[in-house]
Amino acid sequence: MDPYINEWLNLIIRFAHLVTGVAWIGASFYFVWLDNHLQTPPKWKDEKGIKGDLWAVHGGGFYEVAKYKLAPPEIPKTLHWFKWEAYTTWLTGFLLLTLMFYVGAESYLIDTRVADLTQMQAIGIGLGSIIVGFGSYELLVRTKLKDHGLILGIVLLVLATALSYGLTQVFSARGAYIHIGAIIGSIMAGNVFFGIIPSQKALVDAVKNGTAPDPAYGMNAKVRSTHNTYTTLPILFIMISNHYPITYNHEYNWLVLVVIIMLTAAVRQYFVMRHFGKQKPAILVGAVVGLVALAFAIAPKAVKVDAAQTLDITKVEQIIKARCSTCHSATPTDEVFTVAPAGVAFDDIQTMSQWASRIKARGVDSKDMPLMNKTNMTEQERQYLAMWYAKGAPTK
Ligand code: HEC
Structure with missing residues (x-):
């Protein structure tokens, strides 16, 4: 696809996904708050x-x-439903996934260092994982387990961990993360489509026919909407995770994701309890401590710099030109990225020095650049850039 058209499509779909997501989650937050108050x-x-x-x-x-x-004596003429926010969020999310990770599979989904997949294989595994994840939830939530929130929660967490591990063994790290997001998002939209809306329809029909609505419907909707409450913060993290290689590019990225899912769900629990006037600051403190502990646990190893080692600036320039500037340049030579990605171009030592802290963050610490190590950067070269950075990223 023409890169210019691709960029516009990406922008429009992402914007629509953001807007519909804000509408859905905003309404969802409001109604949870409302009900609890x-x-x-x-x-x-x-x-x-x-x-x-x-x-x-x-x-x-x-x-x-x-x-x-239960219900008002009669159904008012205008009754507001909240469902299109959910459906359009799912739809735009699926379009964005398709455009970025399936059409652009070679750049974003396939990492030949992890698995040498063809585009079709990668798309097949991606869609398959969404069907398996979503299908497993839909089966589980229809069993008796739905009445045992804690057990179901644990079963789902084990399943999420298994999927997270499995996906990181076949996809690029960001591709694996975004698929867990797609699975959770599908489950959430499915909860609206298969649980919440049908039960509301049954309720409205019962009132219209003057019969008593089956309480099982209401219970089912309650269970599903409770699940959606706890998946909101994890899915928001996954939506922005693409910007944080410190998380997805870690050796144990699958575990990092599961820990972040648990921590963010705990934060939500704190707020839900607060709605009822139950102040449990220990939950919030625990989540923050957990997050700091995670940050320490996954911190990149500090690079030992030998002060005596001399720095050759031309070598720094050569490394960045060869490994980064194929994409990051005013005139890229990469066949896919024909415009400098994120507007970041390293064409001379001055701009390289200006960008030194980001070069360190992405080329040395998290090592997620070069993208999928397309330009075969070596560990020694990364160490050399680390030394340059430690010496203050000089230009001569
Ligand atoms: C194959 C193309 C490609 C190569 C080679 C490449 N990058 Fe990138 N880079 C990208 C893409 C695509 C993005 C935008 C998406 C993103 O932010 O991950 C990006 C974004 C960035 C950003 C901007 C985001 C931020 O974190 O500030 C920095 C900095 C960066 N790359 C550094 C590097 C460095 C350093 C190298 C060389 C060691 C490098 N890149 C090599 C494709 C590439």
Whole structure:
């Protein structure tokens, strides 16, 4: 595909994914907050069948919200549903996955150092993993396990760990991370499509027909929406993880991901409990301590610099020109990246020096540049750049 068209498509789809995702998660956060803050209503409201009462002030006005025990006496003419936010987020996410990781598989999904796949094999494994992950959840959530939240949570975490490990053994690290994100996102959208919306439809139908709605429907929707509450923060992390090779490019990247999923889910738990007025700062502190511990555990080894070793600036320039500037240049020679990626170009020692800290971060510490080590950079060359950086990235 023409790189210019590809960039525009990428921008438009990513923007749409971001906007729809904000709408979905925003509504989801709001309703979780709302439900958890409802108070016992005064008697006259209780007599009308209202079980939850809430007052809020926002945007220059007072709002009075009422939640019915089961349903209002009749269905109002205008009833708002919240589903398109979820469906369009999934759809734009799938398009973005396809454009970046399937159309661009050779650059982003296939890492020949991990597995030498063809584009078709990579796409097959990618789609297969989404079907397996999503399918396993859909089977599990329909069994009795759904009534045992903790056990189901553990089973799902084991499954996620297995998938995370498996995917990092076949895909580029970022490709593996984004597929876990795609699986979680599909499960979340599936929860809306297969659980929450059908149960709401049944509720509305029951009210219209004057029959009692089957409580099993409501329970099923509650379980699924609870799951969506805890996957929100993990999926948001995965969406931005592409920018953080410190996480995905670590040797134990599959485990790093699982730990971050658990920590972010714990943060969500803190806020959910706070909604009920239960202050459990220990959860938040625990998550922060866990994160700091993780940061220490995966820190790159400090490079020992021999002060006596002399630095040859032309050699620094040669290394970066040969290994990085095939893509990062005003005139790239790479056949795929014909425009300097991220606008980052290293054409002379001055710009190289300006970018030294990012060169250190991505070429020495996390080693995720050159992308998939396309230009075969050696460990010695990385060490040489580390020495240059340690000496203050001089230009002469
Ligand atoms: C095969 C092409 C390719 C080569 C070779 C390459 N890069 Fe990149 N680089 C990319 C792409 C694509 C991006 C944008 C996506 C991203 O940020 O990961 C990028 C982004 C970057 C960024 C900007 C993002 C940031 O973290 O600030 C830096 C810095 C960078 N590369 C450094 C390097 C260094 C240093 C080398 C050589 C050791 C190198 N790259 C070699 C493709 C390449």
